[in-house]
Amino acid sequence: xxxxxxxxxxxxxxxxxxxxxxxxxxxxxxxxxxxxxxxxxxxxxxxxxxxxxxxxxxxxxxxxxxxxxxxxxxxxxxxxxxxxxxxxxxxxxxxxxxxxxxxxxxxxxxxxxxxxxxxxxxxxxxxxxxxxxxxxxxxxxxxxxxxxxxxxxxxxxxxxx
Numbered sequence: 001x002x003x004x005x006x007x008x009x010x011x012x013x014x015x016x017x018x019x020x021x022x023x024x025x026x027x028x029x030x031x032x033x034x035x036x037x038x039x040x041x042x043x044x045x046x047x048x049x050x051x052x053x054x055x056x057x058x059x060x061x062x063x064x065x066x067x068x069x070x071x072x073x074x075x076x077x078x079x080x081x082x083x084x085x086x087x088x089x090x091x092x093x094x095x096x097x098x099x100x101x102x103x104x105x106x107x108x109x110x111x112x113x114x115x116x117x118x119x120x121x122x123x124x125x126x127x128x129x130x131x132x133x134x135x136x137x138x139x140x141x142x143x144x145x146x147x148x149x150x151x152x153x154x155x156x157x158x159x160x161x
Contacts, residue, residue, distance in 0.1 A: 001031055003117055011120070014056045016041055049081045060123050061089040061107075063097055064116070076100040083107075084140045088132035090119045100144070106136030 001013055013031065016038045018024040028035045036056065042048045052058075061082025065071040076096035082089050083100070089107035091097040103109040108119040123129050142148060 001034070003113070004120060005031055005034055009121065009124075012036065012057075014038065014058055016052065043081075050085045053082075053085055053087065058087065059129055060120070061087040062120075063089065063091045064110070065092045065094050065097065067092070067094045071095060080140055080144055083133075083136035084144075086133040086137040088123055088129050088136060090116065090123070100139075101136070102139065105132065106139055107132050 001011075004011060011034060013028070013035045015024065015028055015035065018037045018039050020039055025037060028037060038052070038056075041052050061079065063076075063079055063082075065074070071092075072095040074095055076091075076099070079089055079091060079097055079100050083106055089101050090110050091101050091107065093101075093103070093109035093111065098109060101107050101109065108115070108122075110116045110119050123132075
């Protein structure tokens, strides 16, 4: 983000989930007016994510994570939420993030700073964002929605009893 700012690239970065972390605030403060920090959303409330994405006019969902044991075990819920509302995503291809996001279709798998910068620049193209966002939204409906999941759950429960 600092590199993009130095290049004169225009953006607004909304960081959701800082939870009052002083290190996050300190790091992101160097971006000045380019950043807004939201400590927490009520993720469990129906519609909270979609409302926040609309309210803050978020165009791209990003999820950079480290490639470590903890991150590999995390679910990709944040990515599913972004894609469900039609946002293209850029993710670190680690664990479930790599599985949920289809590289070059729903968004991008970024490996390293150069790719993050490259893909953020590419997604400044509105038509590309719309195309990838629609692809991701369709993927979530077809593979991760209640409508898709519940018949399989019902079948398994029925087999048990």
